[in-house]
Amino acid sequence: xxxxxxxxxxxxxxxxxxxxxxxxxxxxxxxxxxxxxxxxxxxxxxxxxxxxxxxxxxxxxxxxxxxxxxxxxxxxxxxxxxxxxxxxxxxxxxxxxxxxxxxxxxxxxxxxxxxxxxxxxxxxxxxxxxxxxxxxxxxxxxxxxxxxxxxxxxxxxxxxxxxxxxxxxxxxxxxxxxxxxxxxxxxxxxxxxxxxxxxxxxxxxxxxxxxxxxxxxxxxxxxxxxxxxxxxxxxxxxxxxxxxxxxxxxxxxxxxxxxxxxxxxxxxxxxxxxxxxxxxxxxxxxxxxxxxxxxxxxxxxxxxxxxxxxxxxxxxxxxxxxxxxxxxxxxxxxxxxxxxxxxxxxxxxxxxxxxxxxxxxxxxxxxxxxxxxx
Amino acid sequence: xxxxxxxxxxxxxxxxxxxxxxxxxxxxxxxxxxxxxxxxxxxxxxxxxxxxxxxxxxxxxxxxxxxxxxxxxxxxxxxxxxxxxxxxxxxxxxxxxxxxxxxxxxxxxxxxxxxxxxxxxxxxxxxxxxxxxxxxxxxxxxxxxxxxxxxxxxxxxxxxxxxxxxxxxxxxxxxxxxxxxxxxxxxxxxxxxxxxxxxxxxxxxxxxxxxxxxxxxxxxxxxxxxxxxxxxxxxxxxxxxxxxxxxxxxxxxxxxxxxxxxxxxxxxxxxxxxxxxxxxxxxxxxxxxxxxxxxxxxxxxxxxxxxxxxxxxxxxxxxxxxxxxxxxxxxxxxxxxxxxxxxxxxxxxxxxxxxxxxxxxxxxxxxxxxxxxx
Numbered sequence: 001x002x003x004x005x006x007x008x009x010x011x012x013x014x015x016x017x018x019x020x021x022x023x024x025x026x027x028x029x030x031x032x033x034x035x036x037x038x039x040x041x042x043x044x045x046x047x048x049x050x051x052x053x054x055x056x057x058x059x060x061x062x063x064x065x066x067x068x069x070x071x072x073x074x075x076x077x078x079x080x081x082x083x084x085x086x087x088x089x090x091x092x093x094x095x096x097x098x099x100x101x102x103x104x105x106x107x108x109x110x111x112x113x114x115x116x117x118x119x120x121x122x123x124x125x126x127x128x129x130x131x132x133x134x135x136x137x138x139x140x141x142x143x144x145x146x147x148x149x150x151x152x153x154x155x156x157x158x159x160x161x162x163x164x165x166x167x168x169x170x171x172x173x174x175x176x177x178x179x180x181x182x183x184x185x186x187x188x189x190x191x192x193x194x195x196x197x198x199x200x201x202x203x204x205x206x207x208x209x210x211x212x213x214x215x216x217x218x219x220x221x222x223x224x225x226x227x228x229x230x231x232x233x234x235x236x237x238x239x240x241x242x243x244x245x246x247x248x249x250x251x252x253x254x255x256x257x258x259x260x261x262x263x264x265x266x267x268x269x270x271x272x273x274x275x276x277x278x279x280x281x282x283x284x285x286x287x288x289x290x291x292x293x294x295x296x297x298x299x300x301x302x303x304x305x306x307x308x309x310x311x312x313x314x315x316x317x318x319x320x321x322x323x324x325x326x327x328x329x330x331x332x333x334x335x336x337x338x339x340x341x342x343x344x345x346x347x348x349x350x351x352x353x354x355x356x357x358x359x360x361x362x363x364x365x366x367x368x369x370x371x372x373x374x
Numbered sequence: 375x376x377x378x379x380x381x382x383x384x385x386x387x388x389x390x391x392x393x394x395x396x397x398x399x400x401x402x403x404x405x406x407x408x409x410x411x412x413x414x415x416x417x418x419x420x421x422x423x424x425x426x427x428x429x430x431x432x433x434x435x436x437x438x439x440x441x442x443x444x445x446x447x448x449x450x451x452x453x454x455x456x457x458x459x460x461x462x463x464x465x466x467x468x469x470x471x472x473x474x475x476x477x478x479x480x481x482x483x484x485x486x487x488x489x490x491x492x493x494x495x496x497x498x499x500x501x502x503x504x505x506x507x508x509x510x511x512x513x514x515x516x517x518x519x520x521x522x523x524x525x526x527x528x529x530x531x532x533x534x535x536x537x538x539x540x541x542x543x544x545x546x547x548x549x550x551x552x553x554x555x556x557x558x559x560x561x562x563x564x565x566x567x568x569x570x571x572x573x574x575x576x577x578x579x580x581x582x583x584x585x586x587x588x589x590x591x592x593x594x595x596x597x598x599x600x601x602x603x604x605x606x607x608x609x610x611x612x613x614x615x616x617x618x619x620x621x622x623x624x625x626x627x628x629x630x631x632x633x634x635x636x637x638x639x640x641x642x643x644x645x646x647x648x649x650x651x652x653x654x655x656x657x658x659x660x661x662x663x664x665x666x667x668x669x670x671x672x673x674x675x676x677x678x679x680x681x682x683x684x685x686x687x688x689x690x691x692x693x694x695x696x697x698x699x700x701x702x703x704x705x706x707x708x709x710x711x712x713x714x715x716x717x718x719x720x721x722x723x724x725x726x727x728x729x730x731x732x733x734x735x736x737x738x739x740x741x742x743x744x745x746x747x748x
Contacts, residue, residue, distance in 0.1 A: 035385065035387050037385055038390060038395060041386075072626045075445065206410055206629065208631055232448070249713075252448075257582055262380075
């Protein structure tokens with residue numbers, strides 16, 4: 001046993017301005033480190049109950065079936081799909097970036113016949129394109145990403161797309177990973193059936209939980225399944241009986257992550273959704289102004305550009321990896337590079353939750369200026 | 375927005391003596407609350423690398439494919455099954471308690487033809503029974519629980535069972551949720567192919583991660599699959615490429631839980647496995663002596679009784695739920711009741727990791743004495 005090879009944990013303090021995780025407030029970290037308690041302790045069940053109420057406020061929904069999946073955002077995505085897909089079901093997936101691809105890949109693993117509604121990365125779809133695909137075939141589920149973390153594009157027209165899905169008897173599944181808590185997400189008003197997010201983006205909590213909400217319409221589809229959900233851990237039948245009555249044991253809940261998420265959600269509600277969205281927008285605009293001054297042009301047009309995630313084009317002659325390495329090593333700032341077709345072409349800068357503060361933006365702009373023009 | 379309904383988090387401090395979660399040391403909690411850093415930050419990849427090395431020491435294995443699944447113990451169980459089962463595969467599951475039942479249920483969801491090797495809850499199987507079942511049919515996988523958390527029984531003879539499985543061309547899967555870090559688990563010497571555990575038992579970390587290790591033999595079986603793993607989040611192909619080279623993005627790792635697990639594992643290695651097992655054994659014996667003095671008889675014979683989890687019989691006339699309620703409310707002590715056929719018949723008392731301390735045992739015995747005989 002060589003203790004000497006494993007010194008005390010010694011991690012750096014970063015200014016996190018990538019696509020997530022975001023920074024966490026000291027309040028959230030204090031909640032995180034409350035003593036561990038049992039997953040069936042009445043005091044813990046109370047925490048979960050409050051977390052559920054807070055999640056409904058943040059998702060702007062009355063959905064009874066609203067909870068946090070005990071895994072990261074991708075587990076939330078998988079829970080949103082696996083509970084509503086049976087082998088052979090027809091599913092329509094919008095693919096306009098990396099996370100649309102992931103939806104497609106996961107849906108296929110559950111035996112769905114998946115069709116793609118596709119556009120180049122960085123573009124968005126018109127609601128009419130959904131309508132026209134829905135006319136051609138009977139889909140059980142239409143799945144799309146609200147805020148594409150790989151491109152920085154906001155898919156607009158969600159209420160129209162939801163209405164089209166419902167006209168044709170399909171459920172609407174919306175990935176709100178990079179939108180919830182940072183830009184408007186109105187589950188009930190938009191009539192979205194299934195939505196999930198992640199704790200570590202605009203909710204600014206440590207990663208490891210994925211908020212999820214399910215409409216009555218989707219819940220009935222779950223109840224009408226002919227086959228068991230093909231994923232045990234993410235089966236909402238089991239999760240629902242743990243979160244609600246009879247509070248039957250399902251898994252040993254990661255209590256500290258729930259403590260933290262409850263506090264992060266409480267901070268969202270305390271700030272107020274409208275004020276929070278306005279802060280994210282104002283800070284994004286401050287950043288965009290600064291980018292202009294640095295002659296860095298945003299990849300996504302203003303019209304559908306995300307306030308939570310900006311993707312400036314990397315200027316010709318600038319080394320992507322080297323720039324990010326210097327930001328990290330010299331200034332302790334994390335931003336991310338692009339994926340797939342956008343690799344080497346854009347950076348991804350997240351301004352979400354507790355990371356969305358003027359001081360962080362000024363710091364990043366100044367550091368970029370020194371590296372690019374210093 | 376009604377802030378008043380969501381006050382500051384105010385959870386109790388419990389002496390956790392149930393089947394998990396266990397208590398955590400202050401060192402683990404300090405590690406837990408280190409600042410969030412990115413899942414691809416070189417400093418975080420270093421933490422994961424050290425965690426992996428520590429996991430190998432604790433599992434007593436050289437297995438390259440050793441990591442922590444980003445979910446609770448049940449996600450570890452599901453990862454251990456879903457990666458090695460394709461539809462139609464024959465699987466043999468030992469069912470001698472609740473978690474054997476769960477293995478059976480999960481294996482079925484992945485389309486396996488599952489046979490049960492069954493005994494009454496609280497009993498264990500003889501290795502010869504595995505051998506005789508393996509002679510009758512070609513199984514791809516034999517799955518069993520080492521330490522049955524629902525009964526307190528230790529399945530002995532693991533090396534013999536593994537040898538029988540291998541003689542007949544099957545892989546051996548072992549649930550070490552309630553054994554790893556508290557009683558001997560020797561993956562390489564016993565020749566176990568797939569084993570998983572949970573962070574919150576004898577490793578005494580907050581719940582939310584499930585250590586997993588996979589032998590070369592099992593890894594080859596994974597590589598030889600004809601169909602994709604039916605579970606995206608738990609697919610070891612994706613997880614392995616994130617933990618090791620090329621460190622490709624898979625999910626946003628719950629960094630704080632990894633910080634905590636690394637520290638908990640470091641404490642295991644620092645104490646030394648042999649010393650740690652001896653501590654768990656000595657404390658269990660102290661507890662058993664105390665039970666005798668209280669005229670509470672252990673359900674499981676000494677011969678295969680777990681040191682990590684004891685299941686005293688509830689004496690006639692004693693109210694199970696009321697006794698546990700009083701322990702919790704009057705003394706802040708958590709123990710658990712029995713499941714299924716053992717409901718109302720036994721209590722489940724865990725003495726694992728940081729919970730396994732003499733002061734906790736004396737406190738529990740004194741509180742039980744006051745409630746039962748006071």
